[in-house]
Amino acid sequence: MNDVAGGLESVVAAYGMQLLLAVVFLLIGLWVIKFALKIMEKNIQGKFDRTLTSFLLSMSRAILLILLFLSIASTLGFEVTSFIAILGAAGFAVGFALQGSLSNFAGGVLLLIFRPFTAGDMIEVAGYKGKVQEIELLYTIITSPDNKKIYVPNSNISTNSITNFSALDKRRVDLSFGVGYDDDINEVKEVIKKVVSEHELILKEPAPIIRLGEHAGSSLNFDVKVWVSPTDYWNVYYDLHEELKYAFDEAGFNIPYPQIDVHFDEGVKM
Structure with a gap:
């Protein structure tokens, strides 16, 4: 019995101080990690998307805990290089198996950072x-x-x-309307200007652009470019198509149709 008691005393004497230091190191390390994460959260809160913020905090906590336990293991006399080698090999295997997911993950981090x-x-x-x-x-x-x-x-x-399409506070609606070659250009422009100026969703600045843009095969095509709020884009797009059709009909403009002029040479015998 005396031999057993002496053996226990020698073990306690040899490792007791290391165990005590490991426990103290663990408690202090956990407190330091908690304090560091609070400071980190305070500094990055609002600077990044909440998903990325949560991920960064979780990842930082995991890394700090791994470093803490490796340090404690080293304090107790364990060889930590083998643990590091195992972690590295496991990380490589997992990374190779999940390379597609990791690529998506890296892309997600970039999107959340650069927005x-x-x-x-x-x-x-x-x-x-x-x-x-x-x-x-x-x-x-x-x-x-x-x-x-x-x-x-x-x-x-x-x-x-x-x-x-939503990044800027204005978008331009680009449209084209055709009338017949016999219609008066200035009159067409005035009718378009009237419709555009009366539309409440079209911005005054930048000023709308209304110009003859093309001499097409059977029509004169007028370019109409107006600026709107991004949320009003489609409302204005459809409104102008409808309202200008009514305005052209009221003004008596010709809606062009594809036409072919055929000339007969009377001197050619059939």
Whole structure:
């Protein structure tokens, strides 16, 4: 018994101080991690999307905890290089197996950091067009104009050109209207100006552009370019098509149709 007691005393004497230091190190480390994460959250709150903020905090916490436990293991006398090698090999295997998902993940992080668009914006990217509902770390969710929910991989978005229709406070509506060659050019322009000036959704500045744009095969085509708020684009687009048709009819303008003039040479015998 004396030998056993002596052995326990020697073990306690040898490792007791290390265990005590490890416990103290653990408690202090957890407190430091908690304090550091609070400071980090305070500094990045509002600067990034909430999804990215939550991810950065979770990732930072995981990394700090791993470093803390490796440090504690080293304090207790364990060889940490083997742990690091195992973690590295596991990380490589997982990364190779999930390289597609990791590519989407990296694209999602870039989108959340640089913010080429936000939720609610109307965009066109990777062959899809619609309103952004949510930006997740792997996918961006878009609702199409005909109300289909589309999950677009973030890797496709981050490597393609993005058209954001909502980024600026104005959009230009470009239209073209044709009248007959016999109609008076100035009169046509005045009728168009009247319709445009009376439309309440069309902005006064920048000024609308109304010019004869093309001598087509059977019509004179007038370019009409007006500026609107992005949310009013389609209302103005359809309104002008309808209202100018009524105005042209009232003014007596000819709506052009494709025509072919056939000339007969009387000297040619049939």
